[in-house]
Amino acid sequence: MLTYKQELQQAKQFLLEHDDYLIVSHVQPDGDAVSSTLAVGWLLSRLGKKYIMVNEGAIPKRMKVLWHADELINMTEQRPEGDFNHVICVDCADFLRVGRTRELFADDALILNIDHHPTNDRYGHVHVVLPEAAATAEILYDLIHEFDVEWNADIAAAIYTGLLTDTGGFRYSNTSPKVMSIASNLLSHGVNGPELAESLLEEMTLPQMKVLVKALNTLQLSEDGKVAWVYVTPEDMADTGAMNEDLEGIVNFPRNIQGVEVGILFKAVSPDAVKASFRSAGKVDVAALAQEFGGGGHVRAAGCRIEGGLDQVMSQVIKAVKKAL
CATH class of the missing domain: 3.90.1640.10 (inorganic pyrophosphatase (n-terminal core))
Structure with missing residues (x-):
């Protein structure tokens, strides 16, 4: 080499x-x-x-x-x-x-x-x-x-x-x-x-702030408090006037919660497809996790696109994250 x-x-x-x-x-x-x-x-x-x-x-x-x-x-x-x-x-x-x-x-x-x-x-x-x-x-x-x-x-x-x-x-x-x-x-x-x-x-645009509020209102944590996630729907994007770039950084909010090892942002891009963005505190290699679903990235920051409905994909991914922990 x-x-x-x-x-x-x-x-x-x-x-x-x-x-x-x-x-x-x-x-x-x-x-x-x-x-x-x-x-x-x-x-x-x-x-x-x-x-x-x-x-x-x-x-x-x-x-x-x-x-x-x-x-x-x-x-x-x-x-x-x-x-x-x-x-x-x-x-x-x-x-x-x-x-x-x-x-x-x-x-x-x-x-x-x-x-x-x-x-x-x-x-x-x-x-x-x-x-x-x-x-x-x-x-x-x-x-x-x-x-x-x-x-x-x-x-x-x-x-x-x-x-x-x-x-x-x-x-x-x-x-x-x-x-x-x-x-x-x-x-x-x-x-x-x-x-x-x-x-x-x-700096944040008004649509960016509005879609952040929408996302944070969906915040959920695993029973042990080590996994936290939020999601955004096409309706949220339309209601707030947000663009894809306005989602940048939202995944850090669940990750920044004390005790959380992996934060996730799910974005439903259609009824049958979801984008997932991962952030890790360091214990979990989220690049390897994303690769399981056809994505990639870095040890602490990665992402992927998964075919399926929002609820189905969230359940599937959360299960994989818990296993990785």
């Missing part, structure tokens, strides 16, 4: 060898997915390469202040023309998670896979996978330093956003000394850390 440094060198060669690229991430992109996509775009622009950035799902509105975020195409609203021979997948643990963007890949497309999820199976022709990285943005920080390009506030803000969101504002256990060193360096390039933290982690 190649060392991390060797993987970075292979990725560098991949970016230098070709002239046009498709950059994609996972469906319903979060902060790290968006920032990593934009970071790759920024690097390619500095290298004089052609590129297009596409995802399945809208990016969170609060991230539209980042460099060229308005150029990131939502596949559900617009389908770019052409088949792409050189594809860069960022923050995508599972190849299937690229969603409908797969339609843009040429049959013989060469794929560069850049990710930090431990469940990543190293798909693609070239890959840089570092599970100990706090965010894919951390890997992009290292990759960009392989090139002779001058850093500025635009790229610094993008990388900082990925770190900020995937470490929960530098509060999660993945906040390593390296992460803090990188953050310090990014601040020196003009990033407004407090402003980003306020807009990305603290």
Whole structure:
């Protein structure tokens, strides 16, 4: 197996060898997915390469202040023309998670896979996978330093956003000394850390607050108090006017209850399908748990989509969590 440094060198060669690229991430992109996509775009622009950035799902509105975020195409609203021979997948643990963007890949497309999820199976022709990285943005920080390009506030803000969101504002256990060193360096390039933290982690829209109230009103705990969960229905989303991005962070509320080992947010996406988001205090590997249901993620944060009605899925998942405990 190649060392991390060797993987970075292979990725560098991949970016230098070709002239046009498709950059994609996972469906319903979060902060790290968006920032990593934009970071790759920024690097390619500095290298004089052609590129297009596409995802399945809208990016969170609060991230539209980042460099060229308005150029990131939502596949559900617009389908770019052409088949792409050189594809860069960022923050995508599972190849299937690229969603409908797969339609843009040429049959013989060469794929560069850049990710930090431990469940990543190293798909693609070239890959840089570092599970100990706090965010894919951390890997992009290292990759960009392989090139002779001058850093500025635009790229610094993008990388900082990925770190900020995937470490929960530098509060999660993945906040390593390296992460803090990188953050310090990014601040020196003009990033407004407090402003980003306020807009990305603290501010709430009215629909977001309303759907949070709806979710908390469904709070349930297991008999031993080690598992807590909430749920949101399509009716809740419609009544509050909330978007998918407004559910970000809700899963932390049940997890933050004293004594709780695993917090779960169930979102009914249809009468026959439910998305489950997991957060762990550390004793339970929720990535392994999510994999049981076809999902994935990290030891302390993971998710999956399960076919079935809400009550059925909740019962099934809670049973699996109790077994894992």
